Amino acid sequence: MPTPLLAARGLALNYRRGAPPVFTGVDLTVRPREIVALVGESGCGKSSLLGLLAGLARPSAGAIQFRGTPVQSTPGEVAVVFQDPCLLPWLSVEGNAGFGLGFRRLGLPRAERRARVAAALTDVGLADHARRYPHQLSGGMAQRLALARALGRQPALILLDEPFSALDAITREAMQALLTELVHRHASAALLVTHDIDEALRVSDRVLLMGGRPAGIVGEWDLVDALGPAPRERHLPRILGLRAEILDALTRHRSPAFPGAGLGAGASARDAATSFSFDPIALPETP
Numbered sequence: 642m643p644t645p646l647l648a649a650r651g652l653a654l655n656y657r658r659g660a661p662p663v664f665t666g667v668d669l670t671v672r673p674r675e676i677v678a679l680v681g682e683s684g685c686g687k688s689s690l691l692g693l694l695a696g697l698a699r700p701s702a703g704a705i706q707f708r709g710t711p712v713q714s715t716p717g718e719v720a721v722v723f724q725d726p727c728l729l730p731w732l733s734v735e736g737n738a739g740f741g742l743g744f745r746r747l748g749l750p751r752a753e754r755r756a757r758v759a760a761a762l763t764d765v766g767l768a769d770h771a772r773r774y775p776h777q778l779s780g781g782m783a784q785r786l787a788l789a790r791a792l793g794r795q796p797a798l799i800l801l802d803e804p805f806s807a808l809d810a811i812t813r814e815a816m817q818a819l820l821t822e823l824v825h826r827h828a829s830a831a832l833l834v835t836h837d838i839d840e841a842l843r844v845s846d847r848v849l850l851m852g853g854r855p856a857g858i859v860g861e862w863d864l865v866d867a868l869g870p871a872p873r874e875r876h877l878p879r880i881l882g883l884r885a886e887i888l889d890a891l892t893r894h895r896s897p898a899f900p901g902a903g904l905g906a907g908a909s910a911r912d913a914a915t916s917f918s919f920d921p922i923a924l925p926e927t928p
């Protein structure tokens with residue numbers, strides 16, 4: 642078992658003193674070259690957890706290590722991609738892709754910066770659009786640019802928070818395949834927060850399910866053993882069974898306070914599908 646790149650132990654988060662914690666006792670690891678998906682119902686704390694792992698905020702309890710060193714701020718080898726591509730409108734595609742590479746602490750010579758930007762734009766298929774500006778890009782192109790900006794840092798780990806959820810289904814699938822391909826090609830690792838179980842099943846090596854109140858990690862699935870390497874065809878028969886299993890677990894661990902729920906223990910995966918990103922038509926009957 643390789644040493645984890647990222648390891649979190651006993652993480653808890655309270656936004657306000659005296660308020661109930663959002664989550665407690667969260668343990669997780671991301672190993673080199675691994676794509677881990679973190680799924681869970683809306684509001685359970687996935688984005689908050691990602692923020693802690695990225696070093697953007699401090700946990701109320703617990704410890705996070707990157708390559709065995711405590712995380713105090715975002716490590717140089719970690720890049721973060723959000724749902725909003727966060728592009729700077731006054732910079733060209735090239736300028737956005739290279740944003741941050743000029744920071745003095747990285748100490749990158751200009752030629753190296755240029756080479757990295759060119760390679761990253763080629764990786765995401767935007768090399769021919771280097772002189773364009775963000776307002777001239779489609780949503781998918783903007784998100785590819787956000788990915789290029791992350792890749793330019795040559796990260797060992799990319800943390801992604803719902804990066805494709807605003808994209809149409811076709812573009813989303815293309816982006817999922819691209820992400821998997823690039824993570825594999827650059828031998829990096831990724832932790833992907835997503836509310837889309839299909840996305841998790843398509844791109845990840847391992848799925849972690851967050852649930853309960855306060856939330857914790859309540860389920861884990863090793864997809865490589867079960868389904869083979871990512872990216873996967875969405876019609877793989879074995880995917881359907883796993884999807885139902887994850888949805889059942891999600892249902893069992895739903896927060897009782899979830900609006901309109903009434904979906905406590907015993908509710909079916911088909912019921913859960915109505916409030917979770919998921920294609921209910923393809924769901925097999927559960928016993």
Ligand SMILES: Nc1ncnc2c1ncn2[C@@H]1O[C@H](COP(=O)(O)OP(=O)(O)OP(=O)(O)O)[C@@H](O)[C@H]1O
Pocket residue numbers: 656663681682683684685686687688689690836
């Ligand atoms: N800055 C903040 N201050 C106070 N409470 C917050 C803050 N950010 C998030 N929360 C609360 O923490 C809980 C978890 O929010 P978070 O956004 O992490 O969940 P999530 O699982 O990512 O949700 P979604 O899937 O809908 O994005 C929610 O109850 C939310 O209201």
